[in-house]
Amino acid sequence: MTNRKGRRRRFGTVRQLASGRWQARYRDPLSGGMKSAPHTFATKTDAEVWLTTIEAEILRGAYQAPDAGNVVFGQYADDWLKHRRLEDRTRERSEGVIRLHIKPTFGVGTIAAITTARVRTWRTGLLEAGVGEPTVVKAYQLLRAILNTAVDDELIRRNPCRIKGADSYDVPERPVLTVPEVYAVAGAIQPHFRLLVLLAAFTTLRFGELASLRRRDLDLDRCVVLVRRAQSELQDGTLADKAPKSAAGVRSVAFPAELLPEVSHHLEHFAGSGRDGHLFQGPRGGLLRRGNFRDDWIAARDKAGVDSTVHFHDLRHTGNTLASSAGASTRELMTRMGHSTTRAALIYQHMTSDRDQHIAGKLGEMIRQVRKLGPS
Helix, strand or coil, rough: CCCCCCCCCCCCCCECCCCCEEEEECCCCCCCEEEEEECEEHHHHHHHHHHHHHHHHHHHCCCCCCCCCCEEEEHHEEEHHHCCCHHHHHHHHHHHHHHHHHHHHHCCCCCHHHCCHHHHHHHHHHHHCCCCCCHHHHHHHHHHHHHHHHHHHCCCCCCCCCCCCCCCCCCCCCCCCCCCHHHHHHHHHCCCHHHHHHHHHCCCHHHHHHHHCCCCHHHHHCEEEEEEEEEEECCCCHHHHEECCCHHHHHECCCCCCHHHHHHHHHCCCCCCCCCCCCCCCCCCCCCCCCCHHHHHHHHHCCCCCCCCCCCCCHHHHHHHHHHHCCCCHHHHHHHCCCCCCCHHHHCCCCCHHHHHHHHHHHHHHHHHHHCCCCC
């Protein structure tokens, strides 16, 4: 376009509309077609300044089409989740959070329409509606991850999830049982679950890891449990063994030699048959589920007089605390628990099996002290 002084613009065109406002157009370097600015301008100068900005973005390789973000968020979120490599339970949980807590607000709108102010209002609304803080944090993390991909796909310039502290929350301190309390619960629970309680406390294995153990995963000579898999339960009740959440989850964990009589008794009377027989089974010989164990746990906990807020998973926290008091370092604790957050450091500072045996030995001393007080 030639302006009134006869000069032609180097980039784009500007023209005045019948309304008196000004329109800016330019050739899109991505599609090769002509594009108009997403809005008109009050003055010719404003239109020309906008074109200059677009030209500068193209020259420095930072260009995004103004309408790139006009993609429906709900469909984009579905596609994003579809192409993620997730284990079944994690995928199921993510689908639920997106469906229940993200799509109702952002699902039918475009990605470009999601602003930091809208994200802040959405998050506050969830909390005020009584949605638990862990769920709100998970929803925020998912929304941020989806929009990070949108940035990578050059649909938006920056992620609007920029609320400080919204991606974390303070986890309330969980109760820790003493060794006598652990044995009190183990003594009160059904005999076929006694070892389950003791191993949970003295190896810090997760419920899913314990439920997936086979006879061949026990090394009685070395007093070691080999963790190779974890049981996952979907909302429809389907059970499946899966690889641990991270490479750190595949590990061997030493247990106190003082538990050997308990282990041997359990193998003789309660474990499944054959090398691949499950170490722990449900009440009728089927697969162990949280649902067919929960009532037994609650009854034993109450009978033992333990705090009613204690969950089975708190035995894992208890075991970590006991191992720490036995002298385990942070790296040793992380290895026993199968955490991956310090995995890189462990490449250079491996925990030796001798140290793991030492930790188990210290735990055994605690058991012997309890046994001096009398049987549970």
